[in-house]
Amino acid sequence: MEDHHAIPLEYRDLDGFPEGTEPPDFGGAEYPLAISFNAAHSSNYTAGGMVSFDYITVHTVQGSYTGCQSWFQNPAANVSAHFVVRSDDGEVTQMVELADRAWHVGGSNAYAIGIEHEGWIDEPAWYTWEMYVSSSQLTRWTADELDIPKNRDHIVGHVELPNQSHTDPGIHWNWDLYMALVNDWVGEGTIEGTVVDESALCSITANADTWIKRTLESSSELGDADKCFVPAGTAFPYTHASDLLVGHKRLDYFAEDGPCAGFVGLDEQGFIFAEHFSETCDDASKAAAGVTVVLDGGQQTTTDANGQFSFTGVEAGAHTLDVLGGEAYGDALEPVDLDVFPGARVVIAVESLGGGADDSGDTGEPGDDSGDSGDSGDEGGSDEGGDEGNDELGDELGEGETGDAGAGELDYLDGESCACSTNPDEPWGAREGLLFILALGVYGFGAGARRKRG
Numbered sequence: 001m002e003d004h005h006a007i008p009l010e011y012r013d014l015d016g017f018p019e020g021t022e023p024p025d026f027g028g029a030e031y032p033l034a035i036s037f038n039a040a041h042s043s044n045y046t047a048g049g050m051v052s053f054d055y056i057t058v059h060t061v062q063g064s065y066t067g068c069q070s071w072f073q074n075p076a077a078n079v080s081a082h083f084v085v086r087s088d089d090g091e092v093t094q095m096v097e098l099a100d101r102a103w104h105v106g107g108s109n110a111y112a113i114g115i116e117h118e119g120w121i122d123e124p125a126w127y128t129w130e131m132y133v134s135s136s137q138l139t140r141w142t143a144d145e146l147d148i149p150k151n152r153d154h155i156v157g158h159v160e161l162p163n164q165s166h167t168d169p170g171i172h173w174n175w176d177l178y179m180a181l182v183n184d185w186v187g188e189g190t191i192e193g194t195v196v197d198e199s200a201l202c203s204i205t206a207n208a209d210t211w212i213k214r215t216l217e218s219s220s221e222l223g224d225a226d227k228c229f230v231p232a233g234t235a236f237p238y239t240h241a242s243d244l245l246v247g248h249k250r251l252d253y254f255a256e257d258g259p260c261a262g263f264v265g266l267d268e269q270g271f272i273f274a275e276h277f278s279e280t281c282d283d284a285s286k287a288a289a290g291v292t293v294v295l296d297g298g299q300q301t302t303t304d305a306n307g308q309f310s311f312t313g314v315e316a317g318a319h320t321l322d323v324l325g326g327e328a329y330g331d332a333l334e335p336v337d338l339d340v341f342p343g344a345r346v347v348i349a350v351e352s353l354g355g356g357a358d359d360s361g362d363t364g365e366p367g368d369d370s371g372d373s374g375d376s377g378d379e380g381g382s383d384e385g386g387d388e389g390n391d392e393l394g395d396e397l398g399e400g401e402t403g404d405a406g407a408g409e410l411d412y413l414d415g416e417s418c419a420c421s422t423n424p425d426e427p428w429g430a431r432e433g434l435l436f437i438l439a440l441g442v443y444g445f446g447a448g449a450r451r452k453r454g
Helices: 065-072 106-111 129-146 175-184 430-438
Strands: 055-060 083-085 092-094 112-117 155-157 191-197 202-205 210-213 227-230 235-238 248-252 269-273 292-295 300-302 308-311 317-324 332-338 344-350
Touching: 055 106, 055 129, 065 083, 083 129, 092 129, 106 112, 112 129, 129 175, 191 292, 191 317, 191 332, 300 308, 317 344, 332 344
Parallel strands: 055 112, 055 155, 083 112, 191 344
Antiparallel strands: 083 092, 191 308, 202 235, 210 227, 210 269, 248 269, 292 300, 292 317, 317 332
16 A cells, blocks of 8 residues: 555635535544544545554655544545544544554554644644543553553554655653653553651752643643642652653642641642752652552552552442551542543552651651752652653744753743632632643643542
8 A cells, every 4th residue: 555645625624524424423432532423435544454563653644634534434545544633632532443454554553543633744733732641541541451561662653654645743842741741641441549647748948939730731831720820948748649641740738737728629630840859859758658459349459668658440420449557557438430431540648656667767847958859859750751851851832853952941931920829818819720621631630639530
């Protein structure tokens, strides 16, 4: 099959489906977050033609979301892909079932799942944050569903497969960000958690004027409702820090102790630029290790040396986690709402009864610098091959080639005065509240002071 998925000019800017085309079927999609299954024409793919699942291929449409779908439905096209992703909000439409061979990468069609992304490779503005979030969710789900390794050897651009004439997704596609997101999502039907000892919490200190943010986007791209200003020298205890995500860490902390108290949605969790803070502690230094966690009064597991646990095969819906601390810790009860996809991530703090893991010497008193407790940022990372150079990643989302600039340019004050407020008495309008929908999945924030969704 010829390597050809270019869309004719008359299809590139379509903002609606031409008269006579089949309407989307708003059901039947295999991917649970797809808005619809809008089938490609049967002459544009091979039914049941997949030989193996070796790659997930990232494409750029060189046209519009609707135009791409219309072209795949044209029997003259001789081309298709499994999914199409919209730019402005990340909407996903499935067009070919996973078992069927879409025609998108020539001789590699029988081994590759294809994801088309609305836009043009020389116009980086099409590669929006919403598109990266949605597409990375889709890729994570597909990789798990088909047992494809989540690394850059198997998640590739069209240009990277053999004998291709296309260059998409091009130099403006941010692979470091994309792979960090792919590997950060919690898998379907999974609850991942960490139980920490309240008496052994570490503190972290800002070493520069900086922000705590709702997302991994550059601070200059975020409005006042999506970032909280943190002056240099600010110190506060935290419950958990993630591995590095393109130079950032996701930080969990108590609302009453954090620097964004009263800042709805950022008072318990946010992303920090790692170079603007002291080192985070080793997870084991504040772990409640060896405690029992019970799911819905039945299935149970024990936390490891880092206080971590997981449950798999959990159905969507409301659940409860009981932490049984034994003689060392107090018990805790934690509600968890699990979406169809992705899974959930929780952090639970328990009270020490005197026999807890507090031998580290770091009591986590506010103002202490926990930099001597070790750096967890290098513990494998969340990305199997996308973390190299994350400390150095400097380009803003959708601008320039990844890794061209210094670390500070991903999260910086840029000479602006901070107009955001951490004053709990300052009113917030409906507009600010609605902006919370930008935080999808793991970037959403749970209602409990000690619970976070992933």
